[in-house]
Amino acid sequence: MIAKSIKQTVFYVTAAIVIAAALYVPFYLQDDRTDRDSPYTVSVSERLPPVQPRFPEFTTDVPDFAAIHDVNERKIEFFLYLLPAIDYENALLLEQRRHLERIAQKHRTRQTLSSADQRWLNDMARYYRVTTRSRDEKIATLLRRVDMIPDTLVLIQAANESGWGTSRFALDARNFFGQWCWTQGCGIVPAARPDGAIHEVQYFESVEASVRAYIRNLNTHPAYQDLRAIRADLRRQDLPITAQPLTLGLLAYSERGEDYIAELNQMIRVNRAIIQDARSTFLH
Numbered sequence: 001m002i003a004k005s006i007k008q009t010v011f012y013v014t015a016a017i018v019i020a021a022a023l024y025v026p027f028y029l030q031d032d033r034t035d036r037d038s039p040y041t042v043s044v045s046e047r048l049p050p051v052q053p054r055f056p057e058f059t060t061d062v063p064d065f066a067a068i069h070d071v072n073e074r075k076i077e078f079f080l081y082l083l084p085a086i087d088y089e090n091a092l093l094l095e096q097r098r099h100l101e102r103i104a105q106k107h108r109t110r111q112t113l114s115s116a117d118q119r120w121l122n123d124m125a126r127y128y129r130v131t132t133r134s135r136d137e138k139i140a141t142l143l144r145r146v147d148m149i150p151d152t153l154v155l156i157q158a159a160n161e162s163g164w165g166t167s168r169f170a171l172d173a174r175n176f177f178g179q180w181c182w183t184q185g186c187g188i189v190p191a192a193r194p195d196g197a198i199h200e201v202q203y204f205e206s207v208e209a210s211v212r213a214y215i216r217n218l219n220t221h222p223a224y225q226d227l228r229a230i231r232a233d234l235r236r237q238d239l240p241i242t243a244q245p246l247t248l249g250l251l252a253y254s255e256r257g258e259d260y261i262a263e264l265n266q267m268i269r270v271n272r273a274i275i276q277d278a279r280s281t282f283l284h
Helices: 002-028 071-106 115-127 135-145 150-161 166-174 206-221 222-236 243-247 258-283
Strands: 200-202
Touching: 002 222, 071 135, 071 150, 071 206, 071 258, 115 135, 135 150, 135 222, 150 206, 150 243, 166 200, 206 222, 222 243, 243 258
Parallel strands: none
Antiparallel strands: none
16 A cells, blocks of 8 residues: 555656646757758758756666677666656657647637747747747647657667667767767767768767657657658547657658668567567556
């Protein structure tokens, strides 16, 4: 009974924190000056502004996954390591989306938005890189961007990009998604970087920061408009947002293109049951 009471208390406290963060965190986020959804193509490695932490971050140590010799056990431990950060970010996104939908409903019915609603909307637009001044377009673009990324997709891309958490970028920079940065000293210089190139593999202070930056990248970068369009279409049809349909929007994530998408889908099929086991363990 005591354990159950503690678990319930932790759940309610966490829920309260997520709701508070969703409503107030955008007020403290920095400006970012990039374009809203548009038909042009830009480099996936285009410099992203730094992502400010929403709360103090604690997960700084990366386990030695290579030391786990049982393959299934290694996979489960890898998934369990990432799931808390993914779950938190998605919970925050969905709470932000619910608040956004309430504002959108007010706007559709020509109700006057409060000054707090207007400020929240403008801060969300800055964080999600929406530059239009039109409120109609701002809300429409935010509704495409402020949404969850299925945990299965996050886990599989992390496994693919980091070699199941064993790459030096994961171990030394907590970078599980191959994200680049463009300021000298911002990360680790890749061994095979071409002469004249200046990119580095970005350093993150925690796994939470790595997951947050990756999700924000998918939700804002012009290269992933197709992913956001697929997700919006699933919403319109009242269908679940799952990993495999969204992989079709990741062609620009890797130079390998369609081969990369095929590999992700194969990994999803092979690891679906293991992800479910890890998810069940995490939830209980």
